[in-house]
Amino acid sequence: xxxxxxxxxxxxxxxxxxxxxxxxxxxxxxxxxxxxxxxxxxxxxxxxxxxxxxxxxxxxxxxxxxxxxxxxxxxxxxxxxxxxxxxxxxxxxxxxxxxxxxxxxxxxxxxxxxxxxxxxxxxxxxxxxxxxxxxxxxxxxxxxxxxxxxxxxxxxxxxxxxxxxxxxxxxxxxxxxxxxxxxxxxxxxxxxxxxxxxxxxxxxxxxxxxxxxxxxxxxxxxxxxxxxxxxxxxxxxxxxxxxxxxxxxxxxxxxxxxxxxxxxxxxxxxxxxxxxxxxxxxxxxxxxxxxxxxxxxxxxx
Amino acid sequence: xxxxxxxxxxxxxxxxxxxxxxxxxxxxxxxxxxxxxxxxxxxxxxxxxxxxxxxxxxxxxxxxxxxxxxxxxxxxxxxxxxxxxxxxxxxxxxxxxxxxxxxxxxxxxxxxxxxxxxxxxxxxxxxxxxxxxxxxxxxxxxxxxxxxxxxxxxxxxxxxxxxxxxxxxxxxxxxxxxxxxxxxxxxxxxxxxxxxxxxxxxxxxxxxxxxxxxxxxxxxxxxxxxxxxxxxxxxxxxxxxxxxxxxxxxxxxxxxxxxxxxxxxxxxx
Numbered sequence: 353x354x355x356x357x358x359x360x361x362x363x364x365x366x367x368x369x370x371x372x373x374x375x376x377x378x379x380x381x382x383x384x385x386x387x388x389x390x391x392x393x394x395x396x397x398x399x400x401x402x403x404x405x406x407x408x409x410x411x412x413x414x415x416x417x418x419x420x421x422x423x424x425x426x427x428x429x430x431x432x433x434x435x436x437x438x439x440x441x442x443x444x445x446x447x448x449x450x451x452x453x454x455x456x457x458x459x460x461x462x463x464x465x466x467x468x469x470x471x472x473x474x475x476x477x478x479x480x481x482x483x484x485x486x487x488x489x490x491x492x493x494x495x496x497x498x499x500x501x502x503x504x505x506x507x508x509x510x511x512x513x514x515x516x517x518x519x520x521x522x523x524x525x526x527x528x529x530x531x532x533x534x535x536x537x538x539x540x541x542x543x544x545x546x547x548x549x550x551x552x553x554x555x556x557x558x559x560x561x562x563x564x565x566x567x568x569x570x571x572x573x574x575x576x577x578x579x580x581x582x583x584x585x586x587x588x589x590x591x592x593x594x595x596x597x598x599x600x601x602x603x604x605x606x607x608x609x610x611x612x613x614x615x616x617x618x619x620x621x622x623x624x625x626x627x628x629x630x631x632x633x634x635x636x637x638x639x640x641x642x643x644x645x646x647x648x649x650x651x652x653x
Numbered sequence: 654x655x656x657x658x659x660x661x662x663x664x665x666x667x668x669x670x671x672x673x674x675x676x677x678x679x680x681x682x683x684x685x686x687x688x689x690x691x692x693x694x695x696x697x698x699x700x701x702x703x704x705x706x707x708x709x710x711x712x713x714x715x716x717x718x719x720x721x722x723x724x725x726x727x728x729x730x731x732x733x734x735x736x737x738x739x740x741x742x743x744x745x746x747x748x749x750x751x752x753x754x755x756x757x758x759x760x761x762x763x764x765x766x767x768x769x770x771x772x773x774x775x776x777x778x779x780x781x782x783x784x785x786x787x788x789x790x791x792x793x794x795x796x797x798x799x800x801x802x803x804x805x806x807x808x809x810x811x812x813x814x815x816x817x818x819x820x821x822x823x824x825x826x827x828x829x830x831x832x833x834x835x836x837x838x839x840x841x842x843x844x845x846x847x848x849x850x851x852x853x854x855x856x857x858x859x860x861x862x863x864x865x866x867x868x869x870x871x872x873x874x875x876x877x878x879x880x881x882x883x884x885x886x887x888x889x890x891x892x893x894x895x896x897x898x899x900x901x902x903x904x905x906x907x908x909x910x911x912x913x914x915x916x917x918x919x920x921x922x
Contacts, residue, residue, distance in 0.1 A: 372742045376742045471673075478856050485879075497692070530673070534917060587765060593856075615770065632768065
């Protein structure tokens, strides 16, 4: 190879690199502005005290985190969110699976069944909350009216600490089960019919076929849905604004709502930042799982 | 399995479907009946437009519709622009540190804009984006998932098409525009449907960034209209809710197959 061709090649490579950086830079600038910089800034803010006019904020290390752990409200909110995740994730996933099996079976009115399961997914959380408000209102809400027909006493679903969080969970499950169903439905349709026939010939019951063949084949989908459900258990809090505002006495308050409240109602940015960091750590663990999964999905294509 | 059980199961599936859709159907029904009739389940009661009239007069809905429309369009155009360019670079151009950079981009899948509200508010304030439609949309434009999706799609475009276009004299951007973008049309459509339905429905960040009727999207407008302090009766709230969800819902029911396919193709928002 002569010097001049090598030089040409080098120039071409350099030009390509310049093009590449030019193509990437708009997205990288946006991501840095609205994701990377704010993440670093959040960590930084969480290490400083809340400044007032008299006391300018000063570096306090992990004091904000200590304060959070000592804050009974935070402990209750964290517990609520664990409960919220612990209820909504498994229930939505099992419901989604059952719905997908039904929507995939040869049943009458299958089109209607699919649409009915999926439609709540298309509604804004705020709209869903308004709809359910109608059901939960004591005295004249639909649940009370139906209960009244059977002689049940009036229940203030949103107004008492024992039921408020459960009422919130129900709306979330209603919203997300149909969404997850779609992924199961797609996965079910890739399972070849021969497998079922073979299982039938072998004399396997439908339950055995489901447990030994279908469920293992759905594992990648389940993992994907699981990570999405985990993210949703942090993210889906819009209905709190309509239904309970976190009450009564914090019994239905979730972390993201508390972050919002701390920052924009109590003006306690350091405390909000510390909570944000904790949430990011939890989501980071989810990220580790997701990266491995995305990798696998890439191999499929 | 016996035929009897199969029928029972089908009946159960339909029953759950009816149960699942009934809250929405009830809300739509209540929107057109007086509060007393709605509360008492009076199925034979006459229909009325009174609630719709009350709801329509109670808030600047046209403005909210316009804002949501602008927001959804702006986010979509931004996402197409940023994700196409970045996705193309990640898919087809040799760069030092490309893989590390891509991993860094994917991190954003978990640093949700929803979680970063506190610092993003500061960023938006410093950029003068508070109470603007651009301010609502900006954090979502360079979406890591969009970049990932476009990269995957561009990677599957045959290399021969690329080379043919280069021989014809296309530059880097020319190849992108003439070969890759047309080949990715189904992905764009899927991504658009998911993006539109996500941002039509988004609430928390718009609530924080906006503080006037000239920028508020429908969801924020609806939450203000339905606030208990406002003292609107539940039928008017149902009417307003129906009004807000109707456009997207009708679009969904008409193009149902496309929507479901779109969510499969571009499942994470």
